[in-house]
Amino acid sequence: MAKSFKEMLAESGQELGFQSGGKAPEELTSREILWEPHPRIAKLKEIYMDSLSSTNNEFPYWYTREYFQHDNEIPVVRRALALRTAFSHLTPLIYPGELMTMRKGAFFRASFPMPWLSEGFYMANESSFYQEALKRGSASVDEHSKFGQGGGNVPKSFGKVISIAGKFGMRQEEIPILLELAKMWDGKSVDDLGHKYEQMVPDYDVKEAIMRSVACMFDSGFTLPQGREVANYYYPLEYGFEGIKAIAREKKSEVAGRADGDGMVGTNRLYNYEAIIIAIEGVQNWIHNYGDHASWLAKREKDAKQKEEYLAMADRLYWIEKNQPRTFLEAFQLIETLHYAIINEDAISGLSSGRIGQVLYPWFEQDIEAGRITEDEVLELLEQDRLIKTSIDCFASVGVVGGVLSGNTFNTLSVGGVDRHGKTAVNRLEYLIVKAGGTNAMPQSNIALHYDETVPADFLSLAADVIKTGCGYPAFMNNDVAQEFMLNHYGHEGMTVQESRAWSIGGCLETSPGCWKPLHLNGKEYWIPGGAGQPTSVGVHFIAMPKILELVLFNGVDQRTGIQVFKPHNQNLETFEELFEQFKAYWDKAVDVLALTNNIQHDVWRKNNMGVFHSMTKPDCLESGHLINELGYRYNATFNVESAGNITCINSLAALKKLVYDDKKYTFEQMLDAIRNNFGFKTAHEIGKFSLLEQEKEENAKMDYEQMHYDCLNAPKYGNDDHYVDEILLDWENWFCAHSETVESLYGEPMYSCQISVSTHGAMGSAALASADGRLQGTTFADASLSAYPGTDRKGPFALMNSAAIWDHSMSQNSQMNVKIHPTAIKGQEGSRKLIELVRSYMRQGGFHVQFNVVDSKVLKDAQKNPQNYRDLMVRVAGFTQYWVEIGKQVQDELIARTEYESV
Amino acid sequence: MEEKIFRNSLNYIPVDVAKGIDRITGKRVNADDLDPNYERMPKCMHCKNFRLNEEKIGLGWCHMKDKDFIAYPDMVAVTCKGYMEK
Numbered sequence: 001m002a003k004s005f006k007e008m009l010a011e012s013g014q015e016l017g018f019q020s021g022g023k024a025p026e027e028l029t030s031r032e033i034l035w036e037p038h039p040r041i042a043k044l045k046e047i048y049m050d051s052l053s054s055t056n057n058e059f060p061y062w063y064t065r066e067y068f069q070h071d072n073e074i075p076v077v078r079r080a081l082a083l084r085t086a087f088s089h090l091t092p093l094i095y096p097g098e099l100m101t102m103r104k105g106a107f108f109r110a111s112f113p114m115p116w117l118s119e120g121f122y123m124a125n126e127s128s129f130y131q132e133a134l135k136r137g138s139a140s141v142d143e144h145s146k147f148g149q150g151g152g153n154v155p156k157s158f159g160k161v162i163s164i165a166g167k168f169g170m171r172q173e174e175i176p177i178l179l180e181l182a183k184m185w186d187g188k189s190v191d192d193l194g195h196k197y198e199q200m201v202p203d204y205d206v207k208e209a210i211m212r213s214v215a216c217m218f219d220s221g222f223t224l225p226q227g228r229e230v231a232n233y234y235y236p237l238e239y240g241f242e243g244i245k246a247i248a249r250e251k252k253s254e255v256a257g258r259a260d261g262d263g264m265v266g267t268n269r270l271y272n273y274e275a276i277i278i279a280i281e282g283v284q285n286w287i288h289n290y291g292d293h294a295s296w297l298a299k300r301e302k303d304a305k306q307k308e309e310y311l312a313m314a315d316r317l318y319w320i321e322k323n324q325p326r327t328f329l330e331a332f333q334l335i336e337t338l339h340y341a342i343i344n345e346d347a348i349s350g351l352s353s354g355r356i357g358q359v360l361y362p363w364f365e366q367d368i369e370a371g372r373i374t375e376d377e378v379l380e381l382l383e384q385d386r387l388i389k390t391s392i393d394c395f396a397s398v399g400v401v402g403g404v405l406s407g408n409t410f411n412t413l414s415v416g417g418v419d420r421h422g423k424t425a426v427n428r429l430e431y432l433i434v435k436a437g438g439t440n441a442m443p444q445s446n447i448a449l450h451y452d453e454t455v456p457a458d459f460l461s462l463a464a465d466v467i468k469t470g471c472g473y474p475a476f477m478n479n480d481v482a483q484e485f486m487l488n489h490y491g492h493e494g495m496t497v498q499e500s501r502a503w504s505i506g507g508c509l510e511t512s513p514g515c516w517k518p519l520h521l522n523g524k525e526y527w528i529p530g531g532a533g534q535p536t537s538v539g540v541h542f543i544a545m546p547k548i549l550e551l552v553l554f555n556g557v558d559q560r561t562g563i564q565v566f567k568p569h570n571q572n573l574e575t576f577e578e579l580f581e582q583f584k585a586y587w588d589k590a591v592d593v594l595a596l597t598n599n600i601q602h603d604v605w606r607k608n609n610m611g612v613f614h615s616m617t618k619p620d621c622l623e624s625g626h627l628i629n630e631l632g633y634r635y636n637a638t639f640n641v642e643s644a645g646n647i648t649c650i651n652s653l654a655a656l657k658k659l660v661y662d663d664k665k666y667t668f669e670q671m672l673d674a675i676r677n678n679f680g681f682k683t684a685h686e687i688g689k690f691s692l693l694e695q696e697k698e699e700n701a702k703m704d705y706e707q708m709h710y711d712c713l714n715a716p717k718y719g720n721d722d723h724y725v726d727e728i729l730l731d732w733e734n735w736f737c738a739h740s741e742t743v744e745s746l747y748g749e750p751m752y753s754c755q756i757s758v759s760t761h762g763a764m765g766s767a768a769l770a771s772a773d774g775r776l777q778g779t780t781f782a783d784a785s786l787s788a789y790p791g792t793d794r795k796g797p798f799a800l801m802n803s804a805a806i807w808d809h810s811m812s813q814n815s816q817m818n819v820k821i822h823p824t825a826i827k828g829q830e831g832s833r834k835l836i837e838l839v840r841s842y843m844r845q846g847g848f849h850v851q852f853n854v855v856d857s858k859v860l861k862d863a864q865k866n867p868q869n870y871r872d873l874m875v876r877v878a879g880f881t882q883y884w885v886e887i888g889k890q891v892q893d894e895l896i897a898r899t900e901y902e903s904v
Numbered sequence: 905m906e907e908k909i910f911r912n913s914l915n916y917i918p919v920d921v922a923k924g925i926d927r928i929t930g931k932r933v934n935a936d937d938l939d940p941n942y943e944r945m946p947k948c949m950h951c952k953n954f955r956l957n958e959e960k961i962g963l964g965w966c967h968m969k970d971k972d973f974i975a976y977p978d979m980v981a982v983t984c985k986g987y988m989e990k
Contacts, residue, residue, distance in 0.1 A: 052920040173978040176962035
């Protein structure tokens with residue numbers, strides 16, 4: 001019987017699912033801490049747990065209808081008119097029992113297509129949609145119930161529901177209009193127009209070859225043109241919508257017809273202010289419709305308490321439609337509304353709420369003091385906020401939603417950090433926010449704890465308790481490292497030390513610039529932080545480092561497709577230095593052509609599809625009259641170059657250095673032969689399985705690669721405090737971070753490196769050959785950017801962190817490390833203390849980020865076999881938490897395979 | 905023939921594309937089940953401004969402000985200022 005990959009690893013002294021520092025108990029161990037939400041929230045959560053991702057055409061219909069009425073209107077005004085009409089027509093939907101309301105559309109997990117951005121990915125299936133829609137008969141509850149195994153995903157059509165992109169369900173009655181609307185945008189969408197012009201970039205064929213070989217994950221210029229940034233709720237919270245409109249009207253009078261020294265876009269301010277007013281009117285109409293719906297519900301309601309709640313809700317909505325909020329609940333409702341408004345304006349993943357504990361604190365403080373609300377009532381609202389944020393879906397292609405996001409939309413919130421004066425910013429409301437993360441453990445909002453030496457000990461202790469619920473958050477981010485990055489990168493845009501303290505996490509792990517604004521409530525002034533930067537969702541997104549190395553080894557040819565991706569280098573690569581230099585040369589070429597093409601895509605976006613409502617919320621658009629597309633944001637150098645498969649590539653370089661160049665045990669050609677032949681294993685594509693755990697050896701392989709594979713697996717591996725390999729990581733990081741700063745965005749600003757994997761390590765691994773570290777073809781790369789490859793970190797968590805901290809993390813927007821710990825390893829107060837000490841130690845070494853999966857791997861295995869028993873099981877993937885049942889199998893297997901620490 | 909099913913009724917609270925909650929009983933119901941307490945929800949199909957396209961399944965036209973624009977019968981019209989019940 002041929003050996004499996006798992007057995008090979010075990011023989012080489014490594015092990016998938018390796019237990020480090022002890023042995024886990026035989027029995028399944030559940031999480032130490034299990035808290036429950038308030039009954040009201042539990043009831044709403046039950047609805048969520050049984051709901052499918054659902055989509056319809058209401059918003060795109062009205063947007064399209066209005067847009068095509070205004071040929072030749074000024075683009076920004078035309079867009080605002082379309083947005084106003086679309087918002088004004090959204091059907092309100094209020095569930096009994098909810099205190100805060102409004103949602104993306106008329107389902108619990110609603111989203112909708114935006115054909116003006118991209119229509120190609122679902123138009124490609126036009127004929128099959130028609131066929132599905134026509135042939136399907138009546139609905140079947142039996143068929144429906146089968147979908148529980150995929151959580152809220154709709155991977156297949158059933159009854160009268162058509163699956164789109166393997167994720168969203170749409171009623172068959174909606175399919176004809178979906179396709180008609182898409183046809184109207186054919187050739188006009190950002191995707192189509194961008195494609196027309198990107199082809200004019202010299203070497204465009206290289207870009208296309210890169211995409212076909214999956215050396216790069218996706219086009220960031222139009223798929224998710226905004227996001228992975230921090231929202232700013234300040235202006236509506238300070239002035240109310242009527243106040244903002246009054247400012248905009250006044251500004252219109254000031255700027256009408258005036259260039260004020262800016263002959264390029266000075267006069268645009270008039271149209272921009274007009275567009276802001278129009279877009280706000282749309283959002284006001286939307287809120288008003290919700291108010292009317294709440295009033296209508298109150299009239300019909302027989303239950304006195306529910307009736308009263310509907311009436312109070314209507315009152316709140318009518319008030320915030322126009323004015324600054326008066327109470328904590330009104331303020332919270334307003335920021336939920338703003339959040340939805342922004343993500344309805346564009347395809348956005350990763351609109352983070354930022355430091356809402358500090359933003360909402362003025363109302364919290366005054367309501368608590370006045371006895372208008374209790375902490376328990378606040379906790380209940382915070383629990384509902386988690387439900388609201390977890391329900392947010394983003395309609396995009398399967399590659400983006402599945403391959404990159406795993407269905408998560410990264411509405412992260414931040415706690416901790418420091419205030420304007422450098423003192424801890426932790427307040428009482430933030431304790432409740434963290435607590436709600438445990439009492440209503442759901443994937444979102446992910447909580448980012450800005451670690452600073454001044455963060456109170458009991459706050460960290462509470463964070464440890466929440467981590468023990470198994471929710472995967474809070475994640476810890478190093479406040480000092482982030483501030484240093486801010487000053488280094490945004491200094492030329494005017495970033496000061498004080499302003500650098502206003503940073504927050506955007507998306508799952510994107511360090512994003514912010515600013516402080518003075519908020520006034522009942523005569524008292526508070527300085528609140530909020531986002532002040534452009535999206536970080538745009539740039540060169542996810543280049544697979546192992547794939548670039550593979551192309552170096554094979555002279556620029558992708559072995560899977562046969563495509564010549566890069567020009568042949570025709571070098572013998574006789575030294576490791578030559579190999580590394582060629583790697584950098586191909587990397588440089590890939591980044592260059594991808595940056596240029598994405599610049600064009602996003603340039604089309606900014607000309608026709610700019611954010612209007614969102615721009616109004618971000619400093620300093622309202623003051624300057626310039627929106628996002630005219631550098632109205634305070635910080636514009638936010639675009640980035642993202643890598644994937646960092647550690648797989650570093651380990652592979654180390655193996656080549658060791659076995660080919662230093663020890664000369666194998667020739668370069670022998671190594672290529674082994675990689676091409678997948679070390680004698682069947683290919684993942686051949687067996688149809690991409691999991692690390694399921695790879696099978698070829699029974700009748702022509703060559704026996706066993707010893708060679710064994711040597712590759714045994715070559716030095718990152719994560720063991722071994723300088724042989726860690727020095728390669730250091731060299732790479734020093735080069736990569738500096739190189740990224742040489743790349744220019746369409747806004748004329750330098751980019752920077754971003755080092756997260758999200759879920760790309762699964763999707764991109766599946767398109768890559770075996771690698772010199774012994775990883776097999778088609779299987780996942782190591783997750784994140786500083787996690788060890790499963791089973792290869794043999795010397796415990798401190799050794800792993802020593803390896804990770806070898807380079808200066810402040811050179812990069814982020815770094816990312818996931819650690820899996822068995823619940824018994826951090827049990828009790830002593831366990832919590834050890835966990836915090838581990839974090840502290842890493843942060844003091846300069847590590848930027850660490851997060852923990854506290855879970856028994858046996859539970860994960862059982863969940864794979866019996867998913868019906870684990871609908872609410874959550875795991876930390878890479879920068880985000882997701883329901884186990886909503887993750888693809890290859891990433892599930894990678895999670896099982898990760899090293900499990902049995903002691904800390 | 906009007907389909908007196910939940911997803912066409914004002915008593916229905918949609919959860920997703922397949923199911924929802926009966927507002928009267930509070931019970932979970934299938935979107936396509938008959939609603940015993942059916943109350944017509946405004947949809948384009950019931951509007952005077954809407955006419956069906958006999959040649960294209962699931963499509964029609966909406967005539968408002970002296971202009972025709974493509975429309976579809978199933979669209980909810982509770983927020984439409986131009987809705988006029990047939």
